[in-house]
Amino acid sequence: MQKASKISVIVTTYNRPDALAAVVEALFAQDDRNFEIIIADDGSSNNTRNCVEELQKRTPVPLLHVWQEDLGFRAARVRNLGTLAASGDYIVFLDGDCIPGRNFVSQHRKLARPGFLVSGSRVLLSPDYTRRLLDQHLDLNGLGWLQRLRLRLAGHFNKFLQTVLVLPDLGRERKRFSWRRIKSCNLAVWRRDLELVNGFDQSFLGWGHEDSDLVVRLFNAGVLRKDGAFATEVYHLWHKENQRDQESSNRAVVLKRAEDRTVQAVTGLRDIDPQEARALA
Incomplete structure (x- = not known):
């Protein structure tokens, strides 16, 4: 069975350098070092650029930074930009406020x-624990099972078993499209499959369902889903909810594409000038 020879972890971010630093520090501590990090920056200010430059001085793996102008929420496009800059054959998308466990890369590889x-x-x-973690630079991955249980009982984690158990790769395949657990904050796709469907669709406006759209188009192209629960958990730092003005219309587009068996993005990977995907100097 083919294995991923090199993994590219694409970390999306926008003006939250403290969270981004916590995420990248956790990537530095991975038990699998055969990967690269691409910071896909949706128009952040110089604070984020300065943060990345400091991280690049001590990174144990290749660390690149791509940036696009701030023209509103354009997560689909910046993920495509990161994909074009990546050199791996297997792409793992991770949000810049989602802290991975130490085995995140190795579990995705498995x-x-x-x-x-x-x-x-x-x-x-929780909001309180998020503030404490960032202010005090707490090491989530250094917590024991009893500490994790206490955090769950205090309402600071919304799950417990998923933070202490890793289940084998059995029964994870999903034979049909489902909305359940589609999160581009933690999503792994073969690069060739992304290229097959033209990547994320940049025609989606506002927040919501550009990740579901990618998954349904991949499904229409013959790519099935595996559930990464109890194997690839990340710790999602609290933040205010994004505006969801376009959520209903975006969902309607995805449902229509599922019905029509749409495969190609209207505007995607092939519509970005490759020169734009060069890492920042």
Whole structure:
């Protein structure tokens, strides 16, 4: 069975350098070092650029930074930009406020299988614990099971078992499209499959369902889903909800594409000038 020879972790971010630093520090501590990090920046200010430059001085793996102008919420496009800058054959999308466990890369590598994507899982953190973690630079991955249980009982984690158990790669395949657990904050896709469907669709306006759209188009192209729960959990730092003005219309587009068996993005990977995907100097 083909294995991913190199993994590219694409971390999307926008004007939250403290969270981004916590995420990248956790990537530095991975038990699998055969990967690269691409910071896909949706128009952040110089504070984020300065943060990335400091991280680049001590990174143990290749760390690149791509940036696009701030023209509103354009997560689909910046993920495509990161994909074009990546050199790996297997792409893992991770949000810049989702802290991975130490085995995040190695678990995604174990679950990688041709013909499948992996839709990962997350643990939500409370506002109070998020503030403490960032202010005090707490090490989530250094917590023991009893500390994790206490955090769950205190309401600072919304899950417990997923933070202490890793289940084998059995029964994870999903034979039909489902909205359940589609989160581009933790999503792994073979690069060739992304290229097949023209990547994320940049025609989606506002927040919502550009990740579901990608998954349904991949499904229409013959790529099935695997569930990454109890294997690839990330810790999602609390933040205010994004505006969801376009959510209903975006969902309607996805449902229509599922019905029509749409495969190609209207505007996607092939519509970005490759020169734009060069890393910042």
